[in-house]
Amino acid sequence: MMSVPGEFGDGEVDGALSEYLRGEAGEPTGRYVLTLADDVVGDANAMRATCQSLAGVSNVVESRELSEGAAELQELTESEAVLYPTLGLAVVASAEDRLEALSTAAAEDERIEAVEPELMVHALQQPGVIATEYLRGYRDAASALYEHANGGAAGVAVEAAPLFADTAAFTWGLQAVRADTSRFSGQGVPVAILDTGFTMLHPDFAGRRITSRSFVTNQAPDDGHGHGTHCTGTTSGPQRPPGGTRRYGIAHNDNIFIGKVLDNQGSGTDGQILAGIEWAVNNHCRVISMSLGANVPTVSAAYEAAGRRALANNCLIIAAAGNNADRAHGSFGFVGRPANSPSIMAVGAVDSQLDIANFSARSNPVVGGQVDIVGPGVNVYSSWKMPDRYKTISGTSMATPHVAGCAALWAQATGMGGAALYALLIRSARRLPISSVDVGAGLVQAPQ
Known part of the structure; x- marks a missing residue:
């Protein structure tokens, strides 16, 4: 089902929140995502037995058994099912003789809460950009x-x-969230950015602790797109960029975990995203930043389970609300997947005058579909793949890492994680004179 950044220049809207190719349902991969009951979560043997009880499923592997750079597209195709024990999820290969068993299991097997088609999207230019x-x-x-x-x-x-503007010292976004005056740095807090990867040889990050893993066939964690590098720069960029440019990163001393879940064209699958979440949670990440999504209004049982079980493991998932609005023409959009999951924090975008961004999605009238909070998302300057090194782009994709970076600072300041960190971000937000359906609790703020 996942997401797709488009590559845009200064002042244009990032296309990370794309539409499905064939309407709401999207393009199926031919696999299915099973959400398993709490009774079997964490029990790989019980999960394996549940999958094997389905017709024709015998070759079952755990996600941690998948080799680097081949997960989900090659080895998942060869395996009949892949388990994510921590999240209580499984991705099962499809076959005509298995579809009836899946349908029956969803209705009759108490160990299976839901069955959904796994979907894939491709990078498409954001429609309606003015x-x-x-x-x-x-x-x-x-x-x-x-x-x-x-x-x-x-x-x-x-x-x-403008109420805020980039200066020689700080981007406008860091000023707006008060990261420029915070005494916290995210010291030692593990933060995962699940995206197109990261430019590992970016000179601004020399000497930083970076743990990386690719979940994309035959592609290393290095970022061939740029989107993941931009988001990582906002969450975790250096306190004093060696190039002499203004500071653009918030948690400049966090522990960076890079999960490449989208390929170099900005496309991915549910299985890749869920594998990245499982990996981040198993590595005790306190915050997961996901600037990805799809224009689907319904809530995914699998992503809600992933968000809920991440919270139970002291980890908060923060996701972009979506770029599907065109407010200047009366279209307000809606929060899409996975941000519309009740247990995942949905982030909208504001500009430097703290007005809602033209493209930023409005709350979706489903349980969990509200915009929870907003971050700076218009004309955001951050790191980019080499040789460009830096770039200015816009989108709820850019607002999300502002929230994730502030979450890392709060985690350092208070020791909080999971649901407590979620509530703290909401409680400490700066209230704005804009309807909560657009900005939620308001603008994220860093601890002082």
Whole structure:
């Protein structure tokens, strides 16, 4: 079901929250995701027996048995089922003689809570993105009309000063969330970024502790796209970038875990994302940042189980709400998967004037579908793949790592994790004069 960053230049909207290729249902991979009951969570033998009770399933492996860089696409195809014991999930290969057994099991076997098709999406340009020039023209025309109506010089456009702006020292986003004045650094807090990987030889991260794992066929954790490097820069970039540029990273002393769950074109599957979550939780990550998703309004049982069981393991999953709105044309979008899961924190985006971003999705009227919090997501400067080194892009993908970075600071400051950390982020957010259906509790804030 997962996500897809598009590669866009300065001022354009990142396309990480894509649409399914064939409407809401998306493109199936030919496999199914099983959500198993709490009774068997953590018991690999019981989970294996549950899968083997399905017709034709005999070759069952655990996710940790999958070799680096081949998970989910090659070895999962060869295996009939892959187990994620910590999350209580399994991905089962499809066969015509197995579909009836899956349907029966979902209805009759108490060990199986839900069966869903595993889906895959591809990178598509975000629909409905309004050209920057159009927005400037609309703004200038409105300003001119206002000046004329109030006795000012007709035709003179008034440029509103931003509430925040990048300086030589800090990005506007770090200032807005108060990371620039925080005395915390995320020291020792393990933070996982599940995305397109990371540019391992990026000079700004020389000497940093980075643990990496690829879940993509024949691709190393290194980022061939740029999106994952940008998100990692915001969560974990250095306190003093060696290139002499402004500081763009929040938790500059955290322990970075890079899970490559999207390929170099920005595509992935449910199985890859779930494998990354399982790996991060098993490595005791306190925060998981996922700037990925899909424009599907219904809640996935598998992602809700993953979010709930991560919380039980003292880990908070933070995900992008979605870029499917076009507010200038009256379309407010909706929070998509996996952010619409009740146990996963959904992040919307605001601009430097703390207005809701044109593309940022509105709350979805399903249980868990609300926007929980917002972060800086317009014209965000951060690291990028080499040789570019840095890039400025926009999206709820950019807002999400601001929240994840602040979560790492709070985890250091308080020792909290899981549901307690979730509640603390909500409680400490800066309230905004915008409806909660758009911004939730408000703008994330760093501890001081």
